[in-house]
Amino acid sequence: MILTIKTTRQTELIDITSEVQEKVGAAGISDGFCFIFVPHTTAAVTINESADSSVKSDILTILNQVVPWEAGYRHLEGNSPAHIKSSLIGASEWVAVENGKLALGTWQGIFFCEFDGPRTRKVHIRFF
Numbered sequence: 001m002i003l004t005i006k007t008t009r010q011t012e013l014i015d016i017t018s019e020v021q022e023k024v025g026a027a028g029i030s031d032g033f034c035f036i037f038v039p040h041t042t043a044a045v046t047i048n049e050s051a052d053s054s055v056k057s058d059i060l061t062i063l064n065q066v067v068p069w070e071a072g073y074r075h076l077e078g079n080s081p082a083h084i085k086s087s088l089i090g091a092s093e094w095v096a097v098e099n100g101k102l103a104l105g106t107w108q109g110i111f112f113c114e115f116d117g118p119r120t121r122k123v124h125i126r127f128f
């Protein structure tokens with residue numbers, strides 16, 4: 001299964017928890033694992049607090065400080081910081097599925113991470 005996401009900023013975190021949960025329902029999975037994979041070199045996926053949206057803005061603020069847009073990078077495409085952030089955060093996550101629901105903690109959400117937008121992105125979702 002594939003989710004298509006249209007991002008609107010150069011860097012942003014987008015909560016995709018409800019979209020992934022819909023795929024769990026569509027697949028009819030009761031118990032198992034959900035594997036979420038981002039097939040892009042300048043994007044990522046992470047699990048973190050979804051209750052307070054200031055957490056995602058803090059994550060982006062610090063990532064942008066740690067990996068600044070200008071730092072004498074050699075990659076000619078000019079988007080090395082996006083590649084670096086993608087590797088720091090990672091391209092995949094696993095979430096347990098119990099009784100047809102993602103077994104996330106109370107405060108957890110699944111976030112697609114855009115680091116070189118805006119673009120149209122894909123997220124692959126598989127069940128095991």
Ligand code: ZN
Nearest residue numbers: 075077079080
């Ligand atoms: Zn590049």
